[in-house]
Amino acid sequence: MKFLIFYFSGTGNTKMILDQYVCHFQEEGHSVDIRNIDDYFNKKIEDNLNIYDKIGLFYPIHAFNAPSNVLEFAKNIQKLESKKPLFIVKTSGEPLALNNISSLKVKSILKKRGIILENEYHYCMPYNIIFRHSDNMAYKMWESAKKVIPYDCKEITAGQKRKLKYIPCGRFLAWVFRIEHWGGRFNGKRYKVKDECIKCGLCARRCPTHNITIENGEFKFGKNCLMCMRCSFHCPKNAIKIGLFEKWKVNGAYSFLPNENEEERHKKYCKKSYKKYFERIEQRTK
Ligand SMILES: Cc1cc2nc3c(=O)[nH]c(=O)nc-3n(C[C@H](O)[C@H](O)[C@H](O)COP(=O)(O)O)c2cc1C
Incomplete structure (x- = not known):
């Protein structure tokens, strides 16, 4: 095939x-x-x-x-x-x-x-x-x-x-939730770069819509943001502020390695759904 x-x-x-x-x-x-x-x-x-x-x-x-x-x-x-x-x-x-x-x-x-x-x-x-x-x-x-x-x-x-x-x-x-597509573009223009930025340019190089430009050391965020988080998630200095969603920002790749000692955040969040999800996979792969 x-x-x-x-x-x-x-x-x-x-x-x-x-x-x-x-x-x-x-x-x-x-x-x-x-x-x-x-x-x-x-x-x-x-x-x-x-x-x-x-x-x-x-x-x-x-x-x-x-x-x-x-x-x-x-x-x-x-x-x-x-x-x-x-x-x-x-x-x-x-x-x-x-x-x-x-x-x-x-x-x-x-x-x-x-x-x-x-x-x-x-x-x-x-x-x-x-x-x-x-x-x-x-x-x-x-x-x-x-x-x-x-x-x-x-x-x-x-x-x-x-x-x-x-x-x-x-x-x-x-259809209602697709407001996020418009919201992303609106919010994307409000992204800012913090002083910690080392101007490595990774964010600009990797943006899927070429929405980030650096002119004379100044960052410009255009109107084509997808809110995909690639720029802020992978920023090595956690230096990108993601506008209205700054409090929801997640920075840095996951290790995907087991770590039993790590405290689970938001333990109750969607607890039943996650449990069902994992059980469904166990059932299907028995
Ligand atoms: C703007 C945005 C909206 C999201 N909306 C949802 C959602 O509606 N439901 C959900 O379960 N996860 C949502 N997520 C989480 C992502 O779908 C999830 O982390 C996904 O695995 C990211 O995949 P990627 O690394 O290939 O981009 C959202 C993430 C972003 C950035």
């Missing part, structure tokens, strides 16, 4: 999941071409999608939706000559069923282009905004994802469909 996978990953979680998928597909003898949606900002899609057997789309959930660059990217895909099966893979910080609605819009955009959703998977990965999960929790999430991904890959290659359940009024709710 020949796969073409498009992905967006703000801070790396979704890319980690993608790498696992690619390994498993290749181990099963399939060929996989990967495209980073970062590379399509203001650029046309040159690929001929007609030559592939299945299309994959990977992204992090942003406010119960796909990030705005993913929607823009989907709109730029050509209408295909014949229908193609699609699998969507998403990551998010919490396992709430409300997150399932995040594919409704992108699914309908792609359907009009002949790319039809057949499989959909969702993995919990540590938050890159709101609060920092403990490394132990991040480890648990990552181990669970790695455990279940081979089963999910097998379903895709075997043509066994799997859809997530959408809550009632999901389409309307997703």
Whole structure:
């Protein structure tokens, strides 16, 4: 089978999941071409999608939706000559069923282009905004994802469909939450750089929408912010202030290593949902 996978990953979680998928597909003898949606900002899609057997789309959930660059990217895909099966893979910080609605819009955009959703998977990965999960929790999430991904890959290659359940009024709710796309652009212009900044330029070089420019040592934040957190999450000096969401900022990569001694933050937060999520994976992989 020949796969073409498009992905967006703000801070790396979704890319980690993608790498696992690619390994498993290749181990099963399939060929996989990967495209980073970062590379399509203001650029046309040159690929001929007609030559592939299945299309994959990977992204992090942003406010119960796909990030705005993913929607823009989907709109730029050509209408295909014949229908193609699609699998969507998403990551998010919490396992709430409300997150399932995040594919409704992108699914309908792609359907009009002949790319039809057949499989959909969702993995919990540590938050890159709101609060920092403990490394132990991040480890648990990552181990669970790695455990279940081979089963999910097998379903895709075997043509066994799997859809997530959408809550009632999901389409309307997703539409309401898409205010985040506008809010991100509004808030992004309010980003500031603190004195701790060493002007390494990592943020500007890696911004997926080229929204950060440095002129004569001064940082400028434009109007194309996706709120993906790449700049502030990976800033080596934690020197970027993220506007109205400064209190929710998470800085620095997770180790994904077990650390039993580390205190779990917000122990009660979505406790039941996380428990159910981990139990579901245990059940499925028995
Ligand atoms: C602007 C923004 C909005 C987010 N919204 C949600 C959300 O609605 N639900 C959720 O569970 N996680 C949410 N998250 C957390 C991310 O989906 C999660 O940390 C994801 O794994 C990040 O993936 P990445 O590292 O590939 O960008 C949000 C993160 C950002 C930056």
